[in-house]
Amino acid sequence: MPKPRIFVIIPAYNEEESVARVLNDIPPGLVEEVVVCDNNSSDNTAEEAHRAGATVVFQPEPGYGAACLKGMEYISSKPADQQPDIIVFLDGDYSDHPEQMPEVLKPIIEEDYDLVIGSRALGNMEPGAMQPQQIFGNWLATNLIRLFFKYRFTDLGPFRAIKWDKLMALNMQDRNYGWTVEMQVKAAKAGLRCTEVPVDYRC
Template identity: 65%
Template sequence: MAIINLIIPAYNEEQSIARVLQDIPVGLVDEVIVVNNNSSDRTATVASAAGATVLDEPSPGYGNACLKGIAYAAAKPAATRPDIIVFMDGDYSDYPEETAKLIQPILDNQADMVIGSRALGNREAGAMLPQQIFGNWLATTLLRLLYGAHFTDLGPFRAIRLDTLLALNMRDKTYGWTVEMQAKAAKQHVKYTEVPVTYRKRIGVSKVSGTIKGTLLAGYKIILTIFRYL
């Protein structure tokens, strides 16, 4: 049986993190790792009380949190080292119960990386703001034109073999994390696929798309990352 770890980067998700954790299918994931990314609220306390392993990453940045979780998982003894890493946001916009659908192509040896596509799945009205939809379209179009990669989304809900992930040598510490993974996967000819996932309005306000500054910074970083790894 494959060993599966789920990494959840979390910044001020006190209101949502318990609901995310309680919806993860029992017995499917061997360990849930919540990376508390410099939160000023009770995210870490709530996540720990709900049964997650909590790691602290004081340096702000989505990529920083993901890198912390990966380092923890990769350093485990061989007997408990995960075969598959799943990434999911902590704001309750993803549906944790769809984790099984996300990892199935890897378990079936049909893919080494799976992106949960909100574009192919059912999306609650208003769950993605217009700038998010446009940004996803622009980024995936550039990935297709420049890398020959056929993605429909940069969705944060994704699964990947740990060895494949480590071979990508991920570096981005902030907004470019997801697109870096997809660009590098295309360059290294990683076997990938997408599965439709359901998406709902997040709990609380997005730290990225919820502000003009966050939106502009994220868009700039994503485009910069695409061209950086050409």
């Protein structure tokens, strides 16, 4: 595809210590707008995000999915010619490596994939970065997706990129931590072209 318009959505709850580092590590010139959704933080997350150059929107309703949906609502309110081609989702706690964003985007830009999951299972993960129950939950969910939909995923990680029009067509609904698995299940059911790339993950 020609040079795409890329936006980033970062759901954030009490991330004043980390959100600016996340924003500063996004490669310069790569994205047009970063939207941080402050998910009812009690600290200075919003101020730190704004100071680091992000657009800040607010979602008082607690929930990871609710914050992501609020970010999407803000973007979809823009005129059609100002909406993005690709959306990247990224956490605000600095557990992901924003500098790896070009690798996450590459399969969409160069190979026309619809959805790319940054897989922590395929990358380097610091010991203790994921709890045993998270690892088991990932294993169970990805194996069920493989069983029922014949799509091979190794992770439900938050660092991901998806074409904006494909994301809107999925009609995302989950307002909590089922957001990532909902996206992957709906993508599989819709027959989207999906792949994974290795990403690193830290405590």
